Amino acid sequence: MGGKVTCTLGEVKNRADFIVYWGGNPAECHPRHFTKYTLMQKSKFLPRGRKDRTVVLVDIRETKSAKAADHFLQVRPGKDFELLTILRALIKDQKVSEEQVAETGLSLEVLKDLIEKMKAAKFGVMFFGMGLSMTRGKHMNAAALLTLAAEMNAFTKFVAMPMRGHGNVTGADVIMRWQTGYPFGISLNRGYPRYNPGEFSTVDVLVRGDTDCAFIIGADPGATMPKPAIDHLAKVPTIVLDPHVTHTSRLSRVHITTAPAGIAAPGTGYRMDEVPMPLKPALQSPYPSDEEVVRRIRETIALRPDWMTNQPQMIEAQI
């Protein structure tokens, strides 16, 4: 069944003698990642640093990260799931045909060599990026990789970790989980949290035109979302909290300039391994923090009558 077998980045720094990057380009997208956490660090268990580590890159093209790797495996676009599944079979010594392997753009020899190295590792880690989780197969690819890492624990210590995007995406995910039980794609319309990505995800709600107001903090959907979503944002009263002028702020009804978090506003940033880091502002800003603006809006709204007061307080089961 698999699951999610992971660790904090310090464990990678201290112990990982075998590192796989799959569908990601940390050399360009996470420039400090190699030096701070993975390749270059020396530790008690890996005193020679880079020399004690083996690094493999799996991607559809040879990016700058390939230079940093000992081995580069070029997988045919859209064949990640097949390749991961073949690896899962091979670690258990199950039969895989030459044709099935050939479809992935790699040879059985290369894969057998990879598995030998994986099993010989003391501590293996697989990082995966958007090149895996946002292409054909999407979450199925990520699940296959997580399962491979989990199953590798029958042979040696192995973990996996997504390379998360910029900003405090992880922090939002963590907080939504403890307050609502779900990471994203949440509707509070009925007065309690419901979850259905594809229905309640921001983009789906906007494309359907289900909202009559939008409140956006620290994100720029106007730059990335499909046109119908952007059109809807322009149509309804959209309020943006952002330190900068953005695509979204340009189409919004109200843009409240806020102090940039971590630079001029304090708080907590969650690292991609979910370790909370205190944000200590180095500068002063004439603008209020996001937190202060939200608090003041909330206080003002609280003065109005509550439309849900007459609802029951608890329901036994949800629909």
Next chain:
Amino acid sequence: MLRITGGTIYDPANGINGEVRDLYIADGKFSSKFDAGRTIDATGMVIMPGGVDVHTHVAGGSINFGRARTPEDHRRTHAFIRSKTRRSGLGGMAPTTFATGYLYAGMGWTTVNEAAVPVLSARHTHEELNDIPIVDKSSLVLLANNEIILDLLEEGEDERAKQIMAWYIWAAKSYGVKAVNPGGVASWKYGNDSKHLTSKISGYDHITPGTIVTKYAKMIDELGIPHPLHLHCNNLGAPGNVETTLETMRHLEGSRAHFAHLQYHAYGGDDWGNMRSEAARLAEYFNAHTNMTTDAGAVLFGDTVTITADGPWQHLLYKLTGRKWGNLDVENETGCGIVPYTYRPSNLVNAVQWAVGLELLLLINDPWRVFLSTDHPNGACFWRYPEIIQLLMCADYRNECMANLPLNIKNKISLPEISREYTLYEIATITSAGPARSLGLKHKGNLGIGKDADLVIYHQDKDIARMFGHPRYVFKGGEIVIEEGDIRETPDGKEYLIQPFYEPDIDEFLRPRFEDRYCMSFENYPVEMERIEHAQIQKCTGDDAEDGDSQ
């Protein structure tokens, strides 16, 4: 001011066993006087101090990992609908933070101890604790696999190790020390385990799990920490592990110790097929050694999600069940594993576990030393405590439940021979007065003058589970928070922590070791005091000069 009249009072801390007395409340405390104010007529009702949970997992990275892994359960569980004064939330196996506060208060519990916090993510744990309303909170920090401390023990630097322990407790803004599978989780970083007290710990040559438990208990006593070493023994869950548990108890003679979820550590046999209860043997030893307390870690049949810092155990459980597995190793400090689990009465192992939890509660004869817990959510969810109270109070009901167990459980458990039934006085002891005393929270679990006015009023009811599941009133800090199942107020709870003494130069000693192991800056590591809402620093040292409730 407030007066509660006519109730029948069970207040073990003051030896009051079912007497009709009036209680007066002023400024959140019990008072000797009443001038004017509301009177609540509790005639015919039962009054106890608010419940205290000595061992639960309600906040932080692991339970939040658990929430992420169980969306299917959120869907089917009960939901709390928001109101003007109340946040929304979901109950179930791993309830959301707001719901956690409502559910605990809803059955009369007013203080909870989060039993497993990695220092590295303590900031996160406190943020969640801040979001748990109504109840007061404390937390224990995971240190028994901390490689910096283990290195010092390996080097024979015991005094320094003790200082670092104190440093870590304060860095985490925590209330005490939790040891989970001492040395075993450190071995897990190599994919190994350390099951016995003499086992090798991967990466070390001199120290063993036995060294760690013995030295940690002493260090904690020397630092004067209010709650003793809170120990999750090695070899959890395995047939035959009673030997490890007894050996651990022998190691701890002469020290204080709290044995967490003893149910998981009381098995005989040598494989899953012949696993049997050894609760009677364990209880006999435990009864004769008064340096120890324990919580039951009782199991109830049904679905739950298991969450422990015991990485190797969770890996084994994953292999046994084939269900989804979550694992999170925390650099230098600890691990964490998650596997959803269903306890079934038809499953022999589960049936034995169910019986062992109850046997321990019934065979340990001093209710001041054994406390009600399910190791939430591991054995069952905390909101099922009323079911366990019913099992303890009604031997007939117990026998009825036993009829559902597999026939071949005969000779594997001793529950059928036990006729003891708990009294209300004993229930008040194991759910409140006892755990409060073990935690060193002198103003909790006590209806005496000047103590915190946390109490629960129950209707007398022959249906014990219904009685304890639906209090007539729950008071927290003198305020009515629950009335006939309705949430009236959701005040913020306090958070208890301690500041054990350490030499100021320990920072500079620790810094290079820290920088070698971690990947965050030394300055950013300790949790800032401002982040703890309603912090209450409790006194260390055993001198009892003053209640710490002064801040």
